[in-house]
Amino acid sequence: MSRRAVNPSRRLADSGTLPFSGAFPQKSRTSPLLSIGLLLLGGFLLIAYSYRGSGGSGSVKAASRIGEVLSCTSEVQQAIPILKKAYGDSMRKVLHIGPETCSVISNLLKEDDIEAWGVEPYDLEDADTSCKILVRKGIVRVADIKFPLPYRAKSFSLVIVSDALDYLSPKYLNKTLPDLARVSTDGLVIFAGNPGQRRAKVSELAKFGKPAKLRSSSWWIKYFVQTGLEENESATKKFEQAASKDSYQPTCGVFHLSLSQ
Numbered sequence: 001m002s003r004r005a006v007n008p009s010r011r012l013a014d015s016g017t018l019p020f021s022g023a024f025p026q027k028s029r030t031s032p033l034l035s036i037g038l039l040l041l042g043g044f045l046l047i048a049y050s051y052r053g054s055g056g057s058g059s060v061k062a063a064s065r066i067g068e069v070l071s072c073t074s075e076v077q078q079a080i081p082i083l084k085k086a087y088g089d090s091m092r093k094v095l096h097i098g099p100e101t102c103s104v105i106s107n108l109l110k111e112d113d114i115e116a117w118g119v120e121p122y123d124l125e126d127a128d129t130s131c132k133i134l135v136r137k138g139i140v141r142v143a144d145i146k147f148p149l150p151y152r153a154k155s156f157s158l159v160i161v162s163d164a165l166d167y168l169s170p171k172y173l174n175k176t177l178p179d180l181a182r183v184s185t186d187g188l189v190i191f192a193g194n195p196g197q198r199r200a201k202v203s204e205l206a207k208f209g210k211p212a213k214l215r216s217s218s219w220w221i222k223y224f225v226q227t228g229l230e231e232n233e234s235a236t237k238k239f240e241q242a243a244s245k246d247s248y249q250p251t252c253g254v255f256h257l258s259l260s261q
Contacts, residue, residue, distance in 0.1 A: 072162040072191035072252040073100045077107050082248055083160070083189065084111070086239035086256075090157045090186040097121065097180070098162040098191075102131035102140055117156070121145050121164050146172045151183045159184040162191035162252070166213055170223070177227045187232050187258040192220060194253055217253050224257055232256040 076096065084091050094116045096104045101118030108116035118140040124131065134140040143150055145164060159180050168176060180188055193214040215223075224230070235256040243249070 071100070072166075072193060073098045073104060075250050075252050076104055076160060076162045076191055079191075079243075079248065079250065079254075080107060080111070082239060082242045082246060084114075085242035086235050087158060087186070090235075093155075093157040095119065095151070095156040095159045095183065096162070097145060097159065098164045100163075102127065102134055104160075104162075105134060105140060106130060117141075119143050119145065119149065121167075145176050145179075148179055149183055153182050154185045155183045157184070157186045158189065159187075160189045160191070163193070165190060166193050166215075169213070173223065174227065177224070177229065181229060181257075181259050187235065187256065188229070189235075190220075190255040190257065191250070191252045192255065194251070217255075220253065220255060224255065225260075228260050229257045230260045232258040 076098070091111075091114055094108055094114060095118070096108070096116065097119040098104070099120065099122055101120050102124075105116045105118040108114050116139070118134070120140060120142045121144065122142075124135065124142055127135070131140065135142070141150060146168065161180060165173065165176070194216070221231075239254070239256060
């Protein structure tokens, strides 16, 4: 059903304010296009006022996440200062596993007290020059994590994983998770997507071959226990305290794990 524009002169005449306005010629009435324009202008001013009142940046940040494919790997990079506070000396020798690992490793290597290596589970067809240098030096490797990692046991103090386990079925997780724990001395940090967090883009499907299996936190916790892993309560508490102090709120699920005793 189409809506007719309200005639201002008719409304004023009914209120008794302008008793003769009903006798005005038709051409003096407000144009529907003008009314629509005024409504749009009012809406724009209202949005601008709300944006200004909220401080601006928070509203823009929230809006930028709508419809965006969120990356847990990008959250790892944001969380590096928090992880350093939570793990201390355990961040001395780090292995990161996940897409865009070259970027993560580059940031970790900027820290004076951190040695870092990376595993890219997918092809590096679009790698930039700096990433190719890391690969040539053996700092970053391309490896299918469904198979044993090319490292000796306890090669790293901490293993960080992002945007990688979400694409594995339980069949492969049964082998991959114990292998991740095998190469670590102080535990694992896993960044995993949450259900409803994002939808796969066409480019993502082309790269990974399948959409991510976004599982709930309860599903992951249950699965970790089944594979001989348990929550690192001390690291979890320190991470949460540091995150709260720095106003860091991860969108992805973050799990701090160690081998069951």
